[in-house]
Amino acid sequence: MNTLSRRGFLAASAAAIGAAHMPRLAFAQTVAPISLSAATRTLDINGRAATVFGLAGPGGQGLVLDPGQKFRVDLTNDLDVGTIIHWHGQIPPNAQDGVPDMPMPVLAAGETRSYDFEARPGTHWMHSHVPTQEMQLLAAPLIVRSAEDVAADRQEVVMFLHDFSFRAPEEVLAEISRGHVGDGAGPSAQPDQGAPMEGMGAMQSMNHGSMPMGNMSGMGGMMGVGGRMGGMAMDLNDYDWDAYLANDRTLSDPEVVQVERGGRIRLRVINAAAATVFWIETGGAEARLVAVDGHAVQPVPGTRFGLAMGQRLDIEIDLPKETGSWPVLALREGARERTGLILATQGAEVRRLDAMAESEAPAFDTGLAQEARLIARDALPDRPVDRSHVLMLGGSMQPYVWTINGALWGQHQPVAARSGERVELSFHNMSMMAHPMHLHGHVFQVVGLNGRRVAGALRDTVHVPPMAMVDVALDAGEAARWMLHCHHMPHLATGMMTEFAVTASA
Numbered sequence: 001m002n003t004l005s006r007r008g009f010l011a012a013s014a015a016a017i018g019a020a021h022m023p024r025l026a027f028a029q030t031v032a033p034i035s036l037s038a039a040t041r042t043l044d045i046n047g048r049a050a051t052v053f054g055l056a057g058p059g060g061q062g063l064v065l066d067p068g069q070k071f072r073v074d075l076t077n078d079l080d081v082g083t084i085i086h087w088h089g090q091i092p093p094n095a096q097d098g099v100p101d102m103p104m105p106v107l108a109a110g111e112t113r114s115y116d117f118e119a120r121p122g123t124h125w126m127h128s129h130v131p132t133q134e135m136q137l138l139a140a141p142l143i144v145r146s147a148e149d150v151a152a153d154r155q156e157v158v159m160f161l162h163d164f165s166f167r168a169p170e171e172v173l174a175e176i177s178r179g180h181v182g183d184g185a186g187p188s189a190q191p192d193q194g195a196p197m198e199g200m201g202a203m204q205s206m207n208h209g210s211m212p213m214g215n216m217s218g219m220g221g222m223m224g225v226g227g228r229m230g231g232m233a234m235d236l237n238d239y240d241w242d243a244y245l246a247n248d249r250t251l252s253d254p255e256v257v258q259v260e261r262g263g264r265i266r267l268r269v270i271n272a273a274a275a276t277v278f279w280i281e282t283g284g285a286e287a288r289l290v291a292v293d294g295h296a297v298q299p300v301p302g303t304r305f306g307l308a309m310g311q312r313l314d315i316e317i318d319l320p321k322e323t324g325s326w327p328v329l330a331l332r333e334g335a336r337e338r339t340g341l342i343l344a345t346q347g348a349e350v351r352r353l354d355a356m357a358e359s360e361a362p363a364f365d366t367g368l369a370q371e372a373r374l375i376a377r378d379a380l381p382d383r384p385v386d387r388s389h390v391l392m393l394g395g396s397m398q399p400y401v402w403t404i405n406g407a408l409w410g411q412h413q414p415v416a417a418r419s420g421e422r423v424e425l426s427f428h429n430m431s432m433m434a435h436p437m438h439l440h441g442h443v444f445q446v447v448g449l450n451g452r453r454v455a456g457a458l459r460d461t462v463h464v465p466p467m468a469m470v471d472v473a474l475d476a477g478e479a480a481r482w483m484l485h486c487h488h489m490p491h492l493a494t495g496m497m498t499e500f501a502v503t504a505s506a
Helices: 006-012 131-135 147-151 169-180 489-493
Strands: 034-045 048-057 063-065 071-077 085-088 112-117 122-128 139-144 155-164 225-229 232-235 243-246 256-259 264-271 278-281 286-292 295-301 304-307 312-318 325-332 338-345 387-397 400-404 415-418 422-429 435-439 444-449 461-464 469-475 481-486 497-503
Touching: 048 139, 122 131, 122 264, 122 312, 131 169, 131 489, 139 155, 139 264, 155 325, 155 338, 169 489, 243 325, 243 338, 264 278, 304 312, 387 415, 387 435, 400 481, 422 435, 422 444, 422 461, 461 469, 481 489
Parallel strands: 034 071, 063 139, 155 264, 256 338, 387 422, 415 497
Antiparallel strands: 034 048, 071 112, 085 122, 122 139, 155 243, 225 232, 264 312, 278 304, 278 325, 286 295, 286 312, 325 338, 387 400, 422 469, 435 461, 435 481, 444 469, 481 497
């Protein structure tokens, strides 16, 4: 591998993908539309071939845009099934947001659709909005660099995290269901083809209408118990995956990124997992958290930071001025499994790392301590709140049903607002699982944590721990139907979503 200066490296590529096994992120062209295709690919996962989906740009999985570059993309569906891609963290016109029939239908096999909108800078990603397809790795990084990124003397590294099963997603969901549903019923009935969870099975043999919010029955069933909260068991993980991936690889053959002695790294971490929260550990390298969900925060020093599904972290790392290797590990919460990559100077010894840690990682941010440390660099302007909504997050492991305001998708009552209004949403989690709540088409600011007002981070996905309350503020955007849902795929697949329905100003 050739040795590059940090500036030379940035001139050659925006992302440090150091091993030949992992395709480099593509530099998007500035004039013609970028060609992006949803297609199958084959990975080597612990010595076993796995056929998965992916999003291939001109130079491999994912896209990187230059400062000021528009998002001009021709997306082609090279799969043999219909699909649709959501540009997570971007705010396109609603027609380009990428949710089945809200308002555009899925792309048929062989179809191409064009997208053209202003790109928001930061660490973002793109993924299918059909949950089974996201579980098949139909996702990729979407990095939009700022002028500051280009000018900075630092190397950029992307760490894209997944959980993976060799079994079909439908089988995984059925097993999760059988583990919690007393009569053994699994997904079978197909929902309305217009539903945003198109292609997912609906849960049967359950009286959803009589489900009480915050049903705590069965807590601690199956694989979920990883901690306790006020004497009650939390459910952390409801499925044991076959592998945990960083840039499509496990720790049996991790990516090794060549770095400079004494160099500065901007590590862009994206949690694309279906149902796994990770802790990111930088170990012996000095680090600080500088952005979440693509938005700058006042730097927070540390060596361990967590992120839920759908969230992103930008971590700056200052490497020692010596030859060596520094693993950056992603630890599965409440468990021993881990994945990651290795930063290494040229000629450094790279030791093999066990995919199982010696001890279990703790649950993530149950008391919202990490979220409380985050302060936005560019907060929303102060203005009166025009409209407030409370969203009760409920459900249980047995039966395996998850709801917003007591309702499943299709039975939901939209969360209403008018374009231009300042809106506060209060998420009250009355269940014993955490929920990463994602809102399409908007950026919000965290303004309350368990009843305490804060000037928190700007985000598009917020982690709401069990029995916790998180308040967010936003300015309602385009008059349209925008999805609001949990980014835990089995929760989404069983109906944990509603819509933020914005109407035109009077």
